[in-house]
Amino acid sequence: MTENSPKIRLFLDAALSVGQMVELTPAQTHYLGGVMRRAAGHEVAVFNGRDGEWRAVIEVMEKKRARLRILEQTAPQLGPPDLWLMFAPIKKARTDFIVEKATELGCARIQPVLTRFTNAERVRVDRLQAHAVEAAEQCGGTFVPEVAEPVRLDRLLGDWPADRRLMFCDEARTALPVAEALAGAGGGPWAILVGPEGGFASDEAARLRAIPGVVPVTLGPRILRADTAAAAAITAWQMQLGDWT
Amino acid sequence: MTENSPKIRLFLDAALSVGQMVELTPAQTHYLGGVMRRAAGHEVAVFNGRDGEWRAVIEVMEKKRARLRILEQTAPQLGPPDLWLMFAPIKKARTDFIVEKATELGCARIQPVLTRFTNAERVRVDRLQAHAVEAAEQCGGTFVPEVAEPVRLDRLLGDWPADRRLMFCDEARTALPVAEALAGAGGGPWAILVGPEGGFASDEAARLRAIPGVVPVTLGPRILRADTAAAAAITAWQMQLGDWT
Incomplete structure (x- = not known):
């Protein structure tokens, strides 16, 4: 591989420390050997969501199995802000997009x-x-967000943690513009809620507005698709309260 | 159609005024009659990018042709801010996404x-x-951005309008965070430039930084895909300088 080969980063569900050996999954073995054409002796970057980023060298690269040896830590662990994204699932491609x-x-x-x-x-x-x-793996982060099992909105709100603020993207557009709505808000645990394409039912919206710590926001003068609203809402939050400052 | 039928909005490349008749294109005819099952007498919303939004009634709905009669204006024309999005095309689905x-x-x-x-x-x-x-049509706007023919970056910069500021999304992450970089900036004509997945060549980046009125920005601590960067950059600009305030 030349100096200009794209850097490969792999998420490993394993402890990382100097000299540690890690077996790759079949999918990772196929990707690394079959798709990216890496062989024994080549290096990759790895992370496990807890221990930062590490250099690792390919010790074994066979058709069906591969093994890495962990060399040294190259970047510290950098967690995401304590932000949840909550959204009503939509079509497959757009849901995938929201997760990405x-x-x-x-x-x-x-x-x-x-x-x-x-x-x-x-x-x-x-x-x-x-x-x-x-x-x-692609974006260079050292964490992977947890994707939770779907829950019903009424159960989620019935159980809402008292210390977590809730940015509610209200497609009725009666709330303050997002920059203004977040301007006075503080850090700590937050969640963003983006509604379904059909909007919230009126009792759902009323219940949401009654949550202590809710911050309804308006994301501009047009109607955003749910996937656009999710990306815009996270950007707005990160710029004002998150790790983009 | 019931009260709850989703509102249909059609872009018409035609003058709009009370009583005006407009023939639909074959694609619009198929969509309105075949897909959405609308018939003569049903109403739709229409816009042409210049004259706001209007109510129109279907006068003729046949298999191969349809005609609307324009009834009355229901919303004023609301143009977008004078913002250009410039980006290096990527894979088809992601380029489509950027345009959307x-x-x-x-x-x-x-x-x-x-x-x-x-x-x-x-x-x-x-x-x-x-x-x-x-x-x-989907987002309720009364304008359609013009999609221009691709141009080479060196020609674009060689011809750069003196009064148009340029927000340059610098994936080298040496620029100020976007909120800070835009904080002192004023309105007027702007453009956002998002680079290709492989980044800018170093002479391209140097030339960009030399444009008068350039504002390099950093979009957070992770490496964003070009489509993510485009959505985040427009959101940031709209929140601070555009029509989201």
């Missing part, structure tokens, strides 16, 4: 939420989690 | 740019323009 964008832009947890007007195909959490891993 | 997001978030012009490291399939401007129309 939430990972790159920086969330700790991705929570699918079933609202009255949610009209989604079945949510495959394992597939979404794999998307989050891939996005984390 | 730029339309919803609000740009006046979408300019594909060919950089040294641009590695794109051929750009079909007519197809991208059709995507912008569809996104405008």
